[in-house]
Amino acid sequence: MKEIYTNIHIIGGGLIGLATAYCLSKLSYNIVVSDKKSTFADLNNKDDNRTVAISEGTKNFLEELGVWKSLYKNSEQIKEIKVVDRNFTNNLVFENKRSKSNLGYIIKNKTILKKIYLRLKSMKNVTFISNSNVCSIDYKNNYIYSKSNVSLIKSDLIIAADGKNSKVRNIIKTPLYKKNYNQSALVVCFTHKNSHNNTAYEFFYKNGPLAILPMKKESGNFCSSIVWSNDADILNQLMSIDESELINILNEKIHQSVGKVKKIFSKNLFPLTSHLNSKFYDKRLIYVGDSAHSIHPIAGQGWNLGMRDVKKIFEISKKYHELGIDLGGLEFCKKYNDKSYYDAYQLYQITDKLDYIFKLNKPPFLFIRSLGFDILNKNDKIKNLISDFAMGV
Ligand SMILES: Cc1cc2nc3c(=O)[nH]c(=O)nc-3n(C[C@H](O)[C@H](O)[C@H](O)COP(=O)(O)OP(=O)(O)OC[C@H]3O[C@@H](n4cnc5c(N)ncnc54)[C@H](O)[C@@H]3O)c2cc1C
Structure with missing residues (x-):
């Protein structure tokens, strides 16, 4: 089994996991992205033509990152x-x-995945591990350890981006509110x-x-x-x-x-x-995108909300990086939670109530x-x- 040390371990290489990796790679952190799938950004999947509606806010952020063009x-x-x-x-x-x-x-979702993945692949500070299904998370000496079927990864911070049925959330036992x-x-x-x-x-x-x-x-x-x-x-x-x-x-x-x-x-x-985690952080761990929240698609805003999480992580990390402060510390994780939780709560409520009102x-x-x-x-x-x-x- 491979043993790896990295600054940041992102679990889940979907739309949000890859976007987070792209932002943080710009701050020269060493990053590992692991996913249970066998390939990242499966470009040959003809059956998956899902689309997202990119909002102007997300577009502005993608522009800032240099991927919008x-x-x-x-x-x-x-x-x-x-x-x-x-x-x-x-x-x-x-x-x-x-x-x-x-x-x-x-x-198309797969176009975003492809464009970001191809850029990440050429970066020396980003490693990809496929076929990796996380099975346990532990702590030792200010590090967080995640074990999967293929690797043991020691890191300063885990970013859970493993989607709405987050396995990380199950392992950590973070409570959530869920609606069917x-x-x-x-x-x-x-x-x-x-x-x-x-x-x-x-x-x-x-x-x-x-x-x-x-x-x-x-x-x-x-x-x-x-x-x-x-x-x-x-x-x-x-x-x-x-x-x-x-x-x-x-x-x-x-x-x-x-x-x-x-x-x-x-x-x-x-x-x-739809669901909302009771909090978006734990010890040396933060939840981002659908692993933190998922909303009714009535307004086409789920991924955009996730991208707002990514932007917040990027902004806070930039400051911490400049000051040389520990990225996985409790203050960092709490700060991210405080900046993103209300935004998600608000949109969760708006989309849920819109669906209700229009069905009356x-x-x-x-x-x-x-x-x-x-x-x-x-x-x-x-x-x-x-x-x-x-x-x-
Ligand atoms: C019908 C529908 C329409 C939508 N339309 C829009 C829209 O128009 N606009 C919009 O903004 N949003 C839309 N959304 C929401 C949007 O699709 C999601 O918010 C977005 O895809 C979430 O991305 P994510 O990366 O957080 O999660 P995901 O895309 O689910 O990615 C999670 C990743 O984690 C991996 N993973 C899972 N479990 C493990 C594990 N145990 N170990 C390692 N890796 C794991 C998965 O393989 C996957 O790669 C829509 C959603 C639906 C259902």
Whole structure:
């Protein structure tokens, strides 16, 4: 078994783990990234076409890190968001008239992973360990030790970035609040007849929201992705029906907003749960991204929230690095927790309540929502506040 010493051990090399490694490598720390998967950034996986909506706030941070240019080329801009409650008589349109910036950018998860991984691979202070499933964590003489099936790693700090079912969290026994929505999200990537005109749509149906996100053209075809939250049983059935039948159902649901659906090129189902750890730190350990919190995808903000954690780690580490203070000490871990916990708590509550409010189906609630849409349509100030929220600025 390999025994390694490193300053920082990042457990989990997903979107957030790799971004954290990239930031901290710039401060010349020695970093090990371990993952239970056999390959980091699996570029050949044709079935995984998941996308994230990059907010303006995250874009600014990626720009600061010097990776935005290469991501921008592979992303599609969102210039307008149309929100429809039940039917088109009740709708809201968001544009960003105030500045030149867009409302967001849609990019494939695997493109972000690839771009960051390739940069990290060329760095001498970053080591990758694959097929590594962490099984225990111990402490000795101001170091934290993690043992997996392939290695024993001694470090000053562990950053847990191992996703919403975090094994690190189980080992440390950090309590969490968890919610099961008893629903799933169906993610479908498809080609369609008309241009999306850089518009994202959010249809609020009685069982849950359906979002259409504009993607970059592929082989000359207009492409978009759908994220549809609905009862798990219904979506399970949709996963097994013929493509032509699914296309008919989607055409009915998306109201020709991007013309007819032509071809589906990937579909995936995700159970809808959310959680919030009781704290984002322990001794010589911090949680980041989905290992700390996961939220309802209604506003497409989960990864952006994780990137805000990464930014906070980067800012605090920079200061500690300049002052030569121990990165894994209790003060460091607590500081990160204090800066990130409330942000996550707030977004957790907002997304959870948004889902609840838009599922209310009785006439008084439909009327109140329609009144709210009317007021918002006449009030640019409130609409701007909502666009700022969507943009993460
Ligand atoms: C349907 C859906 C749509 C979404 N849309 C958006 C969106 O539009 N915008 C947005 O901002 N967010 C969105 N999100 C959320 C976003 O996908 C997640 O927040 C983000 O992927 C979390 O990244 P992560 O790196 O923290 O976790 P993950 O991507 O889950 O990565 C965790 C990594 O840890 C590894 N790992 C797991 N267990 C172990 C172990 N025991 N040992 C070692 N390694 C381990 C895994 O292999 C993986 O590589 C969406 C989520 C869903 C479900």
